[in-house]
Amino acid sequence: MDAFFASVEQLDHPELRGVPLAVGYDGPRGVVATASYEARRYGIHSAMSMARAKRLCPQLTVVSGNYKRYKEVSAQVHHIFHDYTDLIEPISLDEAFLDVTVNKKGIQLAVDIAKEIRQRIREEIHLTASAGVSYNKLLAKIASDWRKPDGLTTIHPDKALDFIAQLRIEKLWGVGPRTAERMHYIGVFTGADLRKLSLTHLQEVFGKAGLMYYNFARGIDHRPVETEWIRKSVGCERTFLEDIYTPASVLTELYHTIEELERRIAKGDFEGRTLTLKVKYNDFTQITRSITQQRILVTKDDILPLAKRLLGEVDYGAHRPIRLLGLSVSNPTMEGETHKIEWVEGFLQFKDYEEDIENINKN
Numbered sequence: 001m002d003a004f005f006a007s008v009e010q011l012d013h014p015e016l017r018g019v020p021l022a023v024g025y026d027g028p029r030g031v032v033a034t035a036s037y038e039a040r041r042y043g044i045h046s047a048m049s050m051a052r053a054k055r056l057c058p059q060l061t062v063v064s065g066n067y068k069r070y071k072e073v074s075a076q077v078h079h080i081f082h083d084y085t086d087l088i089e090p091i092s093l094d095e096a097f098l099d100v101t102v103n104k105k106g107i108q109l110a111v112d113i114a115k116e117i118r119q120r121i122r123e124e125i126h127l128t129a130s131a132g133v134s135y136n137k138l139l140a141k142i143a144s145d146w147r148k149p150d151g152l153t154t155i156h157p158d159k160a161l162d163f164i165a166q167l168r169i170e171k172l173w174g175v176g177p178r179t180a181e182r183m184h185y186i187g188v189f190t191g192a193d194l195r196k197l198s199l200t201h202l203q204e205v206f207g208k209a210g211l212m213y214y215n216f217a218r219g220i221d222h223r224p225v226e227t228e229w230i231r232k233s234v235g236c237e238r239t240f241l242e243d244i245y246t247p248a249s250v251l252t253e254l255y256h257t258i259e260e261l262e263r264r265i266a267k268g269d270f271e272g273r274t275l276t277l278k279v280k281y282n283d284f285t286q287i288t289r290s291i292t293q294q295r296i297l298v299t300k301d302d303i304l305p306l307a308k309r310l311l312g313e314v315d316y317g318a319h320r321p322i323r324l325l326g327l328s329v330s331n332p333t334m335e336g337e338t339h340k341i342e343w344v345e346g347f348l349q350f351k352d353y354e355e356d357i358e359n360i361n362k363n
Helices: 004-012 050-056 067-081 110-125 137-144 157-165 177-185 191-195 199-206 209-216 247-268 300-311
Strands: 021-024 032-035 061-063 088-092 095-099 131-134 152-154 233-244 272-281 286-292 322-332 347-350
Touching (some): 004 032, 004 067, 067 088, 067 095, 067 110, 095 137, 131 137, 137 152, 137 157, 177 199, 247 300, 286 300
Parallel strands (some): 021 061
Antiparallel strands (some): 088 095, 095 347, 233 322, 272 286, 272 322
16 A cells, blocks of 8 residues: 555545645654655655654644554455455555465456556545565565555566666665665675675575575565464563663663563463563664573563563663663464465565554654
8 A cells, every 4th residue: 555544644634635744653752654655755754753754844744643544444455355365465554465376356467456456446445556466475575666656567577587687685675774784795786786696605694594685686485475474472662752771760661561561462362482672772773682481471470580681681871871672572382384375476465664553653
């Protein structure tokens, strides 16, 4: 979906149409969850601090958002998807992969299904969606962002290698800012540059991810559309209105975070054995520390001593105050079965990079 949260707000509130709009918390440490395309012309994007967004666009309109409403609209979109296939992998409220290799309407070409779905979203929900069509998830994801907003891009198997070759490495799935820096350091700026490197070299530099990058440079991605989502972790974060740095204040906030984590574990009936502590400093650098136990981590009595041990490995103080603390439990004891299918041609992906508004505004 295109600028999903902002587009829903503009749909429900006509007075917001055509004006620069940001959805997110309008506070001292608020973050943009999504920005309308009118706002994006000023350089505003998701995950940007609201303060910076307002400096870039003084006339910016900010709304806190309505997560319940976004879920309702997302359900309407998925209802349309299910008219074509039940092989749907939700990525977020506004993003999903569809395997239409065999589809309910017997439509031969995936691109025709994409056109029909986009038209129905426009007519029935009054929103626009961008779609990417290709023979695997990697290329469908890249294609879906290629002609936003309201775009449709198809990457044919015969053209895939040429397409990847000219692609900036930052556009490749799994390459974030830090990985891009490492890529640049070893002389990789495009897909063509990446394809020149041997598997051995990539594994030396990037470890297990080296094989993924090696395959991606060659248009290879065998991951199926997963229709059943298995929760891998439960976590929570706390961003402070003022930075903290004294041991007493940090321990107090750590304890509050543990209490919230305990509630979320109970609510999700989650079982995990690995505790991870996340610390974000006032300069926005962040570190994580993890520890794994044989027993299941369920209560604060299980978690508190481990969290304290991890905190003991963290350097903080007046010289390095803390902006955010986070804790998560991961490493489920049961792994779900994956749905295996034979890949042919017919992937669709409808997406945008907006994040869950309830999570992003805690960062």
